[in-house]
Amino acid sequence: PEEELDPEEAALREKLAAYRGVWVFIEQTEGEAAKVSWELLGKGKELAAARNCPLSAVVMGDQVEHLCRQAMGYGAETVYLMDAPVLRHYRTEAYQKSLCALVEKYKPEVILMGATGLGRDLAGVVATVLATGLTADCTGLSIDKGNLMQTRPAFGGNIMATIVCDKFRPQMSTVRPHVMPMPEFDASLKGEIVREPVPVAEDEVQVKVLDILMDKGGSKVDIAGAEFIISGGRGMMAKENFGLLEELAEVLGGVVGASRSAVDAGWMPQDRQVGQTGKTVRPKVYIACGISGAIQHLVGMQDSDVVIAINRDPEAPIFEVASYGIVGDLFQVIPSLTAKLKAL
Ligand code: FAD
Numbered sequence: 001p002e003e004e005l006d007p008e009e010a011a012l013r014e015k016l017a018a019y020r021g022v023w024v025f026i027e028q029t030e031g032e033a034a035k036v037s038w039e040l041l042g043k044g045k046e047l048a049a050a051r052n053c054p055l056s057a058v059v060m061g062d063q064v065e066h067l068c069r070q071a072m073g074y075g076a077e078t079v080y081l082m083d084a085p086v087l088r089h090y091r092t093e094a095y096q097k098s099l100c101a102l103v104e105k106y107k108p109e110v111i112l113m114g115a116t117g118l119g120r121d122l123a124g125v126v127a128t129v130l131a132t133g134l135t136a137d138c139t140g141l142s143i144d145k146g147n148l149m150q151t152r153p154a155f156g157g158n159i160m161a162t163i164v165c166d167k168f169r170p171q172m173s174t175v176r177p178h179v180m181p182m183p184e185f186d187a188s189l190k191g192e193i194v195r196e197p198v199p200v201a202e203d204e205v206q207v208k209v210l211d212i213l214m215d216k217g218g219s220k221v222d223i224a225g226a227e228f229i230i231s232g233g234r235g236m237m238a239k240e241n242f243g244l245l246e247e248l249a250e251v252l253g254g255v256v257g258a259s260r261s262a263v264d265a266g267w268m269p270q271d272r273q274v275g276q277t278g279k280t281v282r283p284k285v286y287i288a289c290g291i292s293g294a295i296q297h298l299v300g301m302q303d304s305d306v307v308i309a310i311n312r313d314p315e316a317p318i319f320e321v322a323s324y325g326i327v328g329d330l331f332q333v334i335p336s337l338t339a340k341l342k343a344l
């Protein structure tokens with residue numbers, strides 16, 4: 001027999017059942033997609049399969065149809081395209097109105113976005129306007145009993161919390177770049193492009209983009225995209241000692257990263273920080289030098305293919321996630337490692 005539901009519960013279930021499908025917002029700048037969008041399509045495919053529903057992408061911009069084909073190659077079955085000059089540059093108001101109109105029309109069950117500057121801004125305002133929940137900076141996503149289980153660090157990274165938005169739709173999450181693996185591109189995959197009218201006129205948008213200036217101040221190194229990262233922590237003892245890591249990085253064709261302690265000490269710039277309040281990285285090889293392995297550091301690097309830890313304390317927690325551990329003084333180990341590699 002059908003279970004008896006109280007009218008409130010029945011109305012809620014009916015409201016939620018109207019939403020279907022997993023959407024990934026494709027972030028683009030000057031017609032080039034942010035890699036995190038493709039990573040999310042990879043994850044989205046898995047979620048859509050678990051939910052037995054379609055995977056779709058949303059592309060917004062000006063002359064960005066080429067991105068629809070890319071999205072299909074990464075698994076999107078349908079791509080909703082809003083293409084107009086008013087969407088050329090990201091502006092909160094224009095993008096929010098456009099995305100909300102799409103959501104209200106098609107009612108997706110899940111929306112994923114990159115936890116980038118743009119994604120964090122857009123997801124927050126869209127969730128507020130739609131009066132639904134948003135979980136920021138997720139590190140894990142799965143489906144359980146029809147709900148999206150959203151895992152993220154909480155209480156300063158000391159626990160991993162799983163958050164469920166069980167009374168509102170759509171369920172929205174942002175995910176940092178490099179947290180999800182990059183899917184394979186398959187040019188033979190086909191999908192459908194659904195062109196949608198853009199519901200915003202230029203004179204309704206209060207923000208005008210006059211010019212775009214590149215940041216000349218910061219270091220040009222993108223640690224998030226590097227294949228080899230050599231990171232230093234408090235054990236490096238001083239700024240000058242990072243030269244040892246630069247030398248090793250040069251031999252390996254990698255870049256130098258840092259723990260928060262090293263950044264707080266002023267030894268490295270903030271854009272090199274790995275971890276919960278820094279960047280999430282997923283290199284082929286991550287070498288942690290004089291880093292203890294606090295949970296807030298681990299959440300930013302534990303998905304690296306190979307982790308090598310150099311630490312003089314055999315009990316350091318970094319060894320728990322390390323593929324290879326060297327217990328020793330980094331001031332001896334690193335120069336000899338660099339010399340050996342140079343000799344190859
Ligand atoms: P320590 O913990 O002091 O470790 C230094 C290590 O160096 C020790 O294990 C020691 O044995 C080793 N060592 C010393 N000398 C040598 C030597 N000669 N040879 C070999 N080994 C040596 N941290 C981050 O890294 N990233 C973050 O994004 C981040 N976000 C945070 C967010 C919050 C809300 C909080 C509360 C903290 C955050 N932290 C973050 C800080 C984090 O908790 C740790 O304090 C920090 O990661 C420790 O940095 P460390 O490993 O370099 O230093």
